[in-house]
Amino acid sequence: MAQRAKILIVDDDPDYVEITKSILESKDYDVETAHSKAEAEQKIAASKPDLIILDIIMDRMNDGFKLCYQLKHDPALRSIPVFAISSVNQVTGFTFSPETDGEYFEADDFAEKPIKADELLRRVENLLRKN
Amino acid sequence: MRSTPRILVVDDEEIIRLGCQRILSDEHYEVLTAADGRAGLALAQEKSPDLVLVDLLMPEMGGMELLEAIHHHDKKIVTIVITGYATIESAVEAVKKGAFDYLPKPFGPEELRAAILRGLERRRLLLETDRLRRERERNLLELAAERSRTASIIQSMGEGLLVVNQRRQLVLLNPVAQKMLRLHDAQALGKPIEGLLQNKELEEFIIGAIAHHGNHPVLARKELPSAHEPNGVLAATLSPILSDRSEVLGVVVVLRDISEQKRIERSKSDFVRMVAHELKAPIGAIEGYLNLILDGMVKDDPARQMQIIERCRDRAAALLGLIRDLLDLSAIEAGKVAQEMAPVEVDKILKEVVELMGSEASTKGISLKLSTASRLPKVVGDREDLMRVFTNLVSNAIKYNRPGGEVTVSASSQDSYLVVEVKDTGFGIPAEEQGRIFDEFYRVKNEHTRKICGTGLGLAIAKRIVESHRGYIEVESEVDRGSTFAVHLPAYKTT
Numbered sequence A: 001m002a003q004r005a006k007i008l009i010v011d012d013d014p015d016y017v018e019i020t021k022s023i024l025e026s027k028d029y030d031v032e033t034a035h036s037k038a039e040a041e042q043k044i045a046a047s048k049p050d051l052i053i054l055d056i057i058m059d060r061m062n063d064g065f066k067l068c069y070q071l072k073h074d075p076a077l078r079s080i081p082v083f084a085i086s087s088v089n090q091v092t093g094f095t096f097s098p099e100t101d102g103e104y105f106e107a108d109d110f111a112e113k114p115i116k117a118d119e120l121l122r123r124v125e126n127l128l129r130k131n
Numbered sequence B: 001m002r003s004t005p006r007i008l009v010v011d012d013e014e015i016i017r018l019g020c021q022r023i024l025s026d027e028h029y030e031v032l033t034a035a036d037g038r039a040g041l042a043l044a045q046e047k048s049p050d051l052v053l054v055d056l057l058m059p060e061m062g063g064m065e066l067l068e069a070i071h072h073h074d075k076k077i078v079t080i081v082i083t084g085y086a087t088i089e090s091a092v093e094a095v096k097k098g099a100f101d102y103l104p105k106p107f108g109p110e111e112l113r114a115a116i117l118r119g120l121e122r123r124r125l126l127l128e129t130d131r132l133r134r135e136r137e138r139n140l141l142e143l144a145a146e147r148s149r150t151a152s153i154i155q156s157m158g159e160g161l162l163v164v165n166q167r168r169q170l171v172l173l174n175p176v177a178q179k180m181l182r183l184h185d186a187q188a189l190g191k192p193i194e195g196l197l198q199n200k201e202l203e204e205f206i207i208g209a210i211a212h213h214g215n216h217p218v219l220a221r222k223e224l225p226s227a228h229e230p231n232g233v234l235a236a237t238l239s240p241i242l243s244d245r246s247e248v249l250g251v252v253v254v255l256r257d258i259s260e261q262k263r264i265e266r267s268k269s270d271f272v273r274m275v276a277h278e279l280k281a282p283i284g285a286i287e288g289y290l291n292l293i294l295d296g297m298v299k300d301d302p303a304r305q306m307q308i309i310e311r312c313r314d315r316a317a318a319l320l321g322l323i324r325d326l327l328d329l330s331a332i333e334a335g336k337v338a339q340e341m342a343p344v345e346v347d348k349i350l351k352e353v354v355e356l357m358g359s360e361a362s363t364k365g366i367s368l369k370l371s372t373a374s375r376l377p378k379v380v381g382d383r384e385d386l387m388r389v390f391t392n393l394v395s396n397a398i399k400y401n402r403p404g405g406e407v408t409v410s411a412s413s414q415d416s417y418l419v420v421e422v423k424d425t426g427f428g429i430p431a432e433e434q435g436r437i438f439d440e441f442y443r444v445k446n447e448h449t450r451k452i453c454g455t456g457l458g459l460a461i462a463k464r465i466v467e468s469h470r471g472y473i474e475v476e477s478e479v480d481r482g483s484t485f486a487v488h489l490p491a492y493k494t495t
Helices: A014-026 A037-046 A063-072 A088-092 A117-130 B014-026 B037-047 B063-073 B088-096 B109-156 B175-181 B200-211 B259-294 B302-333 B346-363 B383-399 B458-468
Strands: A006-010 A030-034 A051-054 A082-086 A109-112 B006-010 B030-034 B051-055 B078-083 B101-104 B160-165 B170-173 B220-225 B233-242 B248-257 B341-344 B367-372 B379-382 B406-414 B417-424 B472-478 B482-490
Touching: A006 A014, A006 A037, A014 A030, A014 A117, A014 B259, A014 B302, A030 A037, A037 A051, A037 A063, A051 A063, A051 A117, A063 A082, A082 A117, A088 B259, A109 A117, B006 B014, B006 B037, B014 B030, B014 B109, B030 B037, B037 B051, B037 B063, B051 B063, B051 B109, B063 B078, B063 B088, B078 B088, B078 B109, B088 B101, B101 B109, B160 B175, B160 B200, B175 B248, B200 B220, B200 B233, B200 B248, B259 B302, B302 B458, B341 B346, B341 B383, B346 B367, B346 B383, B346 B406, B346 B417, B379 B383, B379 B482, B383 B406, B383 B417, B383 B458, B383 B482, B458 B472, B458 B482
Parallel strands: A006 A030, A006 A051, A051 A082, A082 A109, B006 B030, B006 B051, B051 B078, B078 B101, B367 B406
Antiparallel strands: B160 B170, B160 B248, B220 B233, B233 B248, B341 B379, B406 B417, B417 B482, B472 B482
């Protein structure tokens, strides 16, 4: 039997975490959650996930960017696909994206909140398949 | 000159006076006569004739002396010498004394009429010349005053003003423009603007307008970044100066510093974006939860469904709270605050607040104490508004506290202020965030606050209310030790 893919949701909004977790669990993914950058770092170090769903604005405006940068500049962790899902563009008025922000924001995929359940599942599946 | 010229005949010979009078009256001149120099001078001074016939040899005052006196009185009175003792010397002397003509006696009516006509023509020219001179002087004075007025207006304008000629040289620069562009007129005037204004966009804008031929704009406006102020914005309005043949002779540029206006626009736009985001978050959560149920993702778990519905209710309640706060904030911004001002006893308000919040505190196992000094001064305030401020502070002190923690509300008189302190033993606020906690939507985010609901507007509203009561609010806080919010309100002085 194939091993279930482990997904880590990193977001400080408990409701968003709860909803995303329920959607992913409905497709039998093994879901872990972290509510801050520090908690995510601990959980990634303890057991490497197959995919990270990452919010950008958490305790600090750029926590998600920082964590993404750390992951993508760590040879041991850079292979983990990062799916950034955030309201950062709506809140700041900027237009961040992996295409325009290069090395600073090397997420493998990026979506604006809110994301529909089927769209979330489709893109998660794509990232896992690529990996 | 008068429509009926006035002629004065000064001669001691009655026959000459009468003869001249008859001839000249027939010509419709007004004729005055005098029998000697003194009487003639008095009449000349009083009546200002256009022309005077002066005999040379007269008692009392001779003709030469009279000539001199008349010209001293008014150079524009034309004088003609009439004499029976004509000599070259006297003629030369008379001319030197200002006589226009010299008519030897005896003379006939025709000679007299011709001399008078020439003299009056001379008089007309003298008056016309004088009128033109005075007009020119008046115009020069007006021009000088106009220039001075225009210069004063330009110098004291609130906007920056530049004038650039067709050769792209700066020809005028007022003090505001000097300040905006960091230029000194002494060094800048007459110089080409390329590189001089240190604002490439502005230089190109002006040069483009000067170079433009044909359908040049009547007015062009552009917003440009200021080269000297970070985030500074200048609005340049450019009007071409056109010749009669519609050629561009140069441009007038009016510069306005709109940095503050732009800053306010940015703030408003940031605020609207934040409001949209804050409203979207709970609705997004509610929609997400409802979709979990509708998509059948929790269909086999009734307890979980109930949890989801309860969470939707909580988020909806929080959303209503946020909308209420936004409406309050809007009302405060519109000046609808502190409207029912009256002397109020703050200790009574605090007692009410503590009673109101008692159950919330005990639910969390927090002890809530009130300690007010005796004989506190009243403050002039809106009771409802002040109630709201203290309720918000006490509610925060409970929410951001630990189970078993303490909240102490105290009031005392300090100098001319009544000071209310709300002290808690909660999580505290990091030093670097203390300056921002009164900003709209700013919430300290950490592991302690993550699950605490709040709109992020309570303290912003409290601060505005306190300030509308001419007071101020401040915070002292230490992480893990707790926070103290102090509200200072001017004490009501009874006279």
